[in-house]
Amino acid sequence: MADTILVTGGAGYIGSHIVVELAQAGYAPVVLDNFANSSPAVLPRLEALAGRRVPCIEGDVRDVAALRRVFHDHAIAAVIHCAGLKAVGESGERPLAYYDVNVAGSLALAEAMGEAGVTTLVFSSSATVYGQPERLPVAEDAPVAPNSVYGRTKLVVEDFLRDLAPAGPNWRIAILRYFNPAGAHPSGTIGEAPLGRPNNLVPLLCRIAGGEFAELSIFGRDWPTPDGTGVRDYLHVQDLAEGHIAAMKYLARTPGVATFNLGVGRGFSVLEVVAAFERACGRTIPRQFAPRRAGDIACVYADPARANASFGWRAARGLDSICADAWRWQAGGGKY
Ligand SMILES: NC(=O)c1ccc[n+]([C@@H]2O[C@H](COP(=O)([O-])OP(=O)(O)OC[C@H]3O[C@@H](n4cnc5c(N)ncnc54)[C@H](O)[C@@H]3O)[C@@H](O)[C@H]2O)c1
Numbered sequence: 001m002a003d004t005i006l007v008t009g010g011a012g013y014i015g016s017h018i019v020v021e022l023a024q025a026g027y028a029p030v031v032l033d034n035f036a037n038s039s040p041a042v043l044p045r046l047e048a049l050a051g052r053r054v055p056c057i058e059g060d061v062r063d064v065a066a067l068r069r070v071f072h073d074h075a076i077a078a079v080i081h082c083a084g085l086k087a088v089g090e091s092g093e094r095p096l097a098y099y100d101v102n103v104a105g106s107l108a109l110a111e112a113m114g115e116a117g118v119t120t121l122v123f124s125s126s127a128t129v130y131g132q133p134e135r136l137p138v139a140e141d142a143p144v145a146p147n148s149v150y151g152r153t154k155l156v157v158e159d160f161l162r163d164l165a166p167a168g169p170n171w172r173i174a175i176l177r178y179f180n181p182a183g184a185h186p187s188g189t190i191g192e193a194p195l196g197r198p199n200n201l202v203p204l205l206c207r208i209a210g211g212e213f214a215e216l217s218i219f220g221r222d223w224p225t226p227d228g229t230g231v232r233d234y235l236h237v238q239d240l241a242e243g244h245i246a247a248m249k250y251l252a253r254t255p256g257v258a259t260f261n262l263g264v265g266r267g268f269s270v271l272e273v274v275a276a277f278e279r280a281c282g283r284t285i286p287r288q289f290a291p292r293r294a295g296d297i298a299c300v301y302a303d304p305a306r307a308n309a310s311f312g313w314r315a316a317r318g319l320d321s322i323c324a325d326a327w328r329w330q331a332g333g334g335k336y
Contacts, residue, residue, distance in 0.1 A: 009083030023050030067112035165257035179263030184329035191329030263302025280323035
């Protein structure tokens with residue numbers, strides 16, 4: 001029988017792609033989501049892509065009683081924990097909510113997992129824990145210095161998981177530090193559907209090309225980068241989803257806790273991404289330059305060698321696929 005995998009936040013952007021990938025790899029995904037930043041309308045699309053029923057429990061990851069019921073009702077073999085709040089700017093305005101959902105939610109999940117004897121966990125962390133790295137590419141043993149409340153909540157959970165693993169003989173935990181996930185499922189039926197003005201570059205380009213917003217503001221043209229605009233490591237969400245399956249399989253043969261970067265290993269500037277997106281959509285993106293934003297950093301890209309050496313993962317898709325798939329999702333409406 002197929003192993004059942006619980007995906008918290010499985011209705012969200014990254015979680016939904018993981019659910020589809022799990023089903024295609026022969027697993028039986030189960031979703032827990034409170035739809036704080038997603039819609040139940042994604043579910044029939046997930047089932048269509050997965051080719052199987054995907055049970056979804058509407059519930060809060062902070063609710064231990066609800067989690068106990070999930071573990072009672074389903075024979076869960078492992079958990080992929082994507083549920084959380086992720087807007088860097090908002091995290092400074094609502095620190096209590098971010099610590100509550102991201103930190104208390106992870107504690108509640110670990111408690112319910114421990115009680116149920118489910119000890120395999122893949123955790124969605126973020127490259128934002130590095131802040132501006134001293135050396136590039138950034139490897140997992142680089143110093144951590146998150147420059148936002150959001151980033152600090154991720155680091156608190158990472159530290160907690162590194163303390164939890166040695167306290168029991170069976171914990172198998174992979175902490176995945178994502179760089180900049182972008183793009184959509186190549187079917188164009190699931191993708192990133194932010195409410196309001198998107199915070200991330202690719203969804204914003206989608207909405208500008210789709211006519212919803214007038215122009216792109218590029219924050220800073222004097223960063224110490226080749227064209228003066230910020231450089232990030234953009235990772236196709238399908239590659240990211242595949243990384244979770246590979247990490248889970250790795251945990252089946254490796255107890256303990258380990259941290260992995262998931263990134264491509266090279267950076268693209270804002271202007272390079274805009275040019276790639278214009279090629280994908282065949283439209284011009286109006287843009288203007290604006291002053292740097294406080295807390296922004298110049299350049300980050302991953303050293304993904306550890307994930308490759310440990311579980312054979314490498315990003316297979318490039319920036320043009322990211323833009324083409326994101327635009328296909330947008331052209332189909334880009335929303336649920
Ligand atoms: N998207 C990125 O750029 C990025 C980068 C690095 C790390 N991450 C992390 O990856 C994870 C998934 O991110 P995403 O981009 O898919 O975000 P998302 O907002 O699309 O997905 C998160 C999901 O969690 C759900 N959720 C929020 N609070 C919940 C709660 N209390 N109980 C149950 N469900 C809850 C939301 O409804 C949503 O469906 C997050 O933990 C995020 O911090 C994302």
